[in-house]
Amino acid sequence: MASRTKTVSIKKRRRVRSIAYFDYGLLAIVMLLFAFGLVMLYSTSAYMATLEYEDSLHYLKRQLLASALGFAGIVGLNITGYRWLKRFSGLFYFGAFILCVLVIFIGTAQGSSSRWIYFGPLSFQPSEFAKLAVIIYLAALVADSAKSLRDWHNVVRAFFHIVPLLIPVAYNNLSTAVIIAGIAFGMLFVASPDYRAFIVIMAIGAIGIVFFISGVGYRSDRIDVWLHPEKYEKGFQTLQGLYAIGSGGLFGKGLGESMQKLGYVPEAQNDMIFSIVCEELGIFGAICVILMYLLLLWRFMIIAYNARDMFGSYLVIGIMIHISLQVILNIAVVTNTLPNTGVTLPFISYGGTSVMFLLFEMGVAMAVSRGIRLE
Amino acid sequence: MQRNLWFVYMVVCVLFVILIARLAYIEYSSGEKYERIILAQQQYDSQIIPYQRGDITDIHGTVLATSVDVYNVILDCKVLNANADKIDTTLAHLSECFPEIDTGKVRTLLADDPKKQYTVLAKKVSYEEMSEFQKLYDDDKTAKEVAGIWFEKEYQREYPYDSLAASMLGFTTSGNAGMSGLELYYSQELNGTNGRSYGYVNTDNNVESAVIEPENGNTVVTTIDVNIQTIVEREILAWNKQYESEDSPGSHNTAVLVMDPQSGAILAMANYPTFNLNDPWNLKNVLTKEERKQMSEDEKMDALNERWQNFCITSTYEPGSTFKPFTVACGLETGKLSGNEAYYCDGYEHIADYDVKCVNRNGHGMLDIRGALGQSCNDALMQMSYVIGADTFADYQRLFGFGQRTGIDLPGEARTDTLVYNRDQLTHTINLATNSFGQNFNTTMIQLASGFASIVNGGTLYLPHVVDHISDDAGNVVRNFDAVVQKKTISQETSEQMKDYLRSVVASGTGAIAGVDGYDIGGKTGTAEKQPRSAGNYLVSFIGYVPQKNPQVLIYCIIDVPNTDDQAHSNYAQSIVHNVLQQILPYMGIEPTEAVETAAAEQ
Numbered sequence: 001m002a003s004r005t006k007t008v009s010i011k012k013r014r015r016v017r018s019i020a021y022f023d024y025g026l027l028a029i030v031m032l033l034f035a036f037g038l039v040m041l042y043s044t045s046a047y048m049a050t051l052e053y054e055d056s057l058h059y060l061k062r063q064l065l066a067s068a069l070g071f072a073g074i075v076g077l078n079i080t081g082y083r084w085l086k087r088f089s090g091l092f093y094f095g096a097f098i099l100c101v102l103v104i105f106i107g108t109a110q111g112s113s114s115r116w117i118y119f120g121p122l123s124f125q126p127s128e129f130a131k132l133a134v135i136i137y138l139a140a141l142v143a144d145s146a147k148s149l150r151d152w153h154n155v156v157r158a159f160f161h162i163v164p165l166l167i168p169v170a171y172n173n174l175s176t177a178v179i180i181a182g183i184a185f186g187m188l189f190v191a192s193p194d195y196r197a198f199i200v201i202m203a204i205g206a207i208g209i210v211f212f213i214s215g216v217g218y219r220s221d222r223i224d225v226w227l228h229p230e231k232y233e234k235g236f237q238t239l240q241g242l243y244a245i246g247s248g249g250l251f252g253k254g255l256g257e258s259m260q261k262l263g264y265v266p267e268a269q270n271d272m273i274f275s276i277v278c279e280e281l282g283i284f285g286a287i288c289v290i291l292m293y294l295l296l297l298w299r300f301m302i303i304a305y306n307a308r309d310m311f312g313s314y315l316v317i318g319i320m321i322h323i324s325l326q327v328i329l330n331i332a333v334v335t336n337t338l339p340n341t342g343v344t345l346p347f348i349s350y351g352g353t354s355v356m357f358l359l360f361e362m363g364v365a366m367a368v369s370r371g372i373r374l375e
Numbered sequence: 376m377q378r379n380l381w382f383v384y385m386v387v388c389v390l391f392v393i394l395i396a397r398l399a400y401i402e403y404s405s406g407e408k409y410e411r412i413i414l415a416q417q418q419y420d421s422q423i424i425p426y427q428r429g430d431i432t433d434i435h436g437t438v439l440a441t442s443v444d445v446y447n448v449i450l451d452c453k454v455l456n457a458n459a460d461k462i463d464t465t466l467a468h469l470s471e472c473f474p475e476i477d478t479g480k481v482r483t484l485l486a487d488d489p490k491k492q493y494t495v496l497a498k499k500v501s502y503e504e505m506s507e508f509q510k511l512y513d514d515d516k517t518a519k520e521v522a523g524i525w526f527e528k529e530y531q532r533e534y535p536y537d538s539l540a541a542s543m544l545g546f547t548t549s550g551n552a553g554m555s556g557l558e559l560y561y562s563q564e565l566n567g568t569n570g571r572s573y574g575y576v577n578t579d580n581n582v583e584s585a586v587i588e589p590e591n592g593n594t595v596v597t598t599i600d601v602n603i604q605t606i607v608e609r610e611i612l613a614w615n616k617q618y619e620s621e622d623s624p625g626s627h628n629t630a631v632l633v634m635d636p637q638s639g640a641i642l643a644m645a646n647y648p649t650f651n652l653n654d655p656w657n658l659k660n661v662l663t664k665e666e667r668k669q670m671s672e673d674e675k676m677d678a679l680n681e682r683w684q685n686f687c688i689t690s691t692y693e694p695g696s697t698f699k700p701f702t703v704a705c706g707l708e709t710g711k712l713s714g715n716e717a718y719y720c721d722g723y724e725h726i727a728d729y730d731v732k733c734v735n736r737n738g739h740g741m742l743d744i745r746g747a748l749g750q751s752c753n754d755a756l757m758q759m760s761y762v763i764g765a766d767t768f769a770d771y772q773r774l775f776g777f778g779q780r781t782g783i784d785l786p787g788e789a790r791t792d793t794l795v796y797n798r799d800q801l802t803h804t805i806n807l808a809t810n811s812f813g814q815n816f817n818t819t820m821i822q823l824a825s826g827f828a829s830i831v832n833g834g835t836l837y838l839p840h841v842v843d844h845i846s847d848d849a850g851n852v853v854r855n856f857d858a859v860v861q862k863k864t865i866s867q868e869t870s871e872q873m874k875d876y877l878r879s880v881v882a883s884g885t886g887a888i889a890g891v892d893g894y895d896i897g898g899k900t901g902t903a904e905k906q907p908r909s910a911g912n913y914l915v916s917f918i919g920y921v922p923q924k925n926p927q928v929l930i931y932c933i934i935d936v937p938n939t940d941d942q943a944h945s946n947y948a949q950s951i952v953h954n955v956l957q958q959i960l961p962y963m964g965i966e967p968t969e970a971v972e973t974a975a976a977e978q
Contacts, residue, residue: 189383190383242401243409247406247409247410249406249410264416283399286395287395287398294391298384301384313376
């Protein structure tokens with residue numbers, strides 16, 4: 001592919017440079033993960049969807065609808081390019097902040113926290129938008145002030161730019177706040193040669209987490225449930241997820257053969273979907289999925305290296321850190337390596353807003369890849 | 376920047392490897408355990424559908440014992456709590472349909488155990504009560520007002536005639552286990568197989584439900600005729616009422632057996648005292664309060680057991696003179712007696728230091744065989760027994776079935792093998808002599824009746840039985856119990872001659888009271904002195920048959936210790952037989968044979 005592009009680029013050098021490269025590898029991996037995600041989502045949710053909605057396709061249909069919007073975003077971003085995002089980075093950030101504050105007051109609750117805003121039949125989770133907004137905002141920030149970040153004081157200062165957004169997000173959804181903080185931390189880490197800044201940030205972060213855990217009752221429960229899931233009623237989901245993983249064996253029970261999805265793992269199509277992947281496809285299938293993510297991250301790294309400008313490069317770095325954090329946190333929760341928090345598995349878990357913004361992010365990465373100059 | 380990006384990527388790779396290791400560890404350390412847990416926690420949601428125990432009916436299909444469906448009211452807290460707006464209306468409907476349910480308690484149940492899905496609120500409500508509530512679910516208007524209540528079907532044994540044929544039918548305890556009588560003997564036939572409804576996970580991992588229908592038990596059709604049984608029991612009760620006094624019932628025991636001498640089928644089998652099958656554990660009617668207080672549990676149990684006994688089968692006694700026909704038949708059949716003999720009765724026989732007395736202390740004088748039976752003369756019978764001899768007597772006693780179980784299809788038939796003398800013991804003249812008129816050995820009613828049937832039916836000893844056939848749930852006959860011939864006891868000629876003598880007993884002898892105008896009834900009375908002889912207690916009895924030619928019905932009645940000062944009269948038993956026959960003969964369609972003759976004689 002590269003050689004073909006090369007010969008073409010020699011002939012029409014000026015035009016080709018801007019449009020000839022496109023990371024088909026990235027597209028292939030995204031499509032593969034996305035398709036695999038739909039298959040697993042259907043397998044996992046069909047039984048309960050039939051019971052609750054008398055429609056085995058209930059969850060699949062909604063996921064496809066959100067995905068359609070996501071793919072429209074991919075096409076749009078590839079046409080418009082990514083550079084305009086920089087101009088609106090402040091607006092995105094401000095918009096995300098407003099929505100995250102708004103959801104506290106007008107949001108619809110599922111469980112103890114209200115996380116959704118409804119527009120008629122459509123629901124929208126502002127915290128998913130906040131992740132993308134933070135990536136764009138920080139990428140713009142780093143691109144504009146790369147040199148000043150050599151001073152670690154400025155790195156810490158840059159990190160505090162996102163704190164106003166973190167507060168309303170953390171109020172509702174600690175795990176998303178942790179991911180946003182992680183994204184910011186990672187992006188600034190890559191940008192700064194001075195590690196002292198991160199010792200300071202980590203110290204502040206540690207204090208913040210301790211404060212949060214002791215301050216909010218239900219979160220400290222989670223620690224107890226994490227350590228002894230069998231002793232608590234709330235450990236049921238974790239425990240059933242572990243049963244699913246353990247019973248899968250090396251190659252699993254076969255696609256569609258999970259027994260745990262029949263109502264034992266609550267809402268198996270959401271955060272716990274990886275346990276059903278393990279049950280149906282075994283350790284082998286789980287490793288394949290993890291390798292797919294590694295390949296995806298590898299493509300991001302290549303694009304980030306070769307991006308035409310700092311803004312594009314840091315956009316992709318942000319996306320890469322976002323996806324790695326979600327995958328790691330999700331699998332860690334499912335295997336009870338970390339306390340239970342609601343983190344979805346990118347492309348596979350059910351969640352309209354989540355999959356839509358993930359696809360937007362892929363669109364951004366593809367747009368960045370199109371700007372790569374090959375010499 | 377590049378170095379840092381590489382570093383981040385490497386950290387991510389290391390974390391991924393750690394997570395893979397964690398997955399592998401979970402699988403390696405507890406994979407098998409978790410697999411078992413998963414299989415164990417599958418809910419197959421199975422529920423037993425109870426079978427219906429079969430009916431017991433009389434020969435015409437009248438139901439004597441049946442199982443009716445009753446329902447347990449079940450509360451599902453989870454469902455009702457999920458429909459919180461329906462709680463008030465549901466409870467209102469509940470208390471309306473089932474006043475015995477305390478709605479306050481239901482509310483505490485709902486609050487204390489909100490997820491419990493099975494609580495029995497009321498047991499054994501009738502179908503009518505159940506359907507009244509069930510209708511609420513079906514009605515569009517009220518369907519919105521009820522939730523979380525469902526019904527569990529169960530069967531309860533019921534006996535429509537309460538105490539009718541109680542000891543013969545028997546009753547069941549919980550779990551359809553027969554306790555006594557037919558319920559015990561045919562328990563397996565009556566019981567079916569439980570069905571089951573269950574859910575299972577099929578190969579496509581879909582939960583499916585399946586129902587295995589229960590197999591209901593078979594129906595046992597007895598040879599009993601409810602009308603005959605009712606008449607018999609009414610007459611027994613009437614007699615006992617007549618003779619009862621303040622401190623004592625009319626008799627210790629009164630029992631009547633009616634059978635078809637041509638097949639051994641039992642038409643009625645009754646005894647007094649009896650009990651209520653729908654309330655068999657109740658001692659109130661049996662014993663006074665003081666008596667019950669003084670009794671231990673074991674004693675109470677003994678009292679109940681005694682009450683549940685089927686006298687005709689389980690009790691042994693000395694038959695007395697009703698045995699005399701057997702002695703005579705034996706003599707005639709073996710040719711030891713010709714029928715032309717004459718005996719002189721002087722009132723007693725002196726045997727080995729004993730004076731064995733005759734009924735008539737002054738002696739009957741000269742008697743032929745007909746007279747000996749007609750007057751029930753012990754002296755003459757003793758003289759006959761000398762002629763017959765111990766060996767022949769012993770052989771024929773067994774041939775008629777004495778000393779052996781008849782094999783009737785009822786539980787608890789008494790063993791009599793040690794209660795009769797063998798050949799050696801009979802060589803003592805006193806034993807042979809007393810045996811000849813039915814003393815000093817024991818028998819059961821069913822034994823004597825089936826033996827007697829063979830004397831009057833031409834010499835065929837049938838297996839006595841109370842079940843005619845067994846049919847399945849749909850009414851198809853599964854098993855037929857035809858008349859089973861066991862032995863040939865005597866010849867047709869001997870039988871005819873015996874009937875001739877026995878007819879005389881009723882026509883002109885001691886059995887006159889049992890006779891019914893117009894019918895040629897034959898029979899034999901009995902007045903047995905009970906052990907110890909000094910107590911002066913008697914067991915009086917009468918056994919008879921009708922008609923003379925080809926007898927259709929045989930009736931045997933005994934009264935054990937009648938409650939009178941002068942017990943030694945078979946009249947008591949005869950009067951019951953007389954009353955019974957008077958009613959059942961027209962009912963059975965047996966034509967009077969001597970209508971004209973009797974009418975003429977009366978004129």
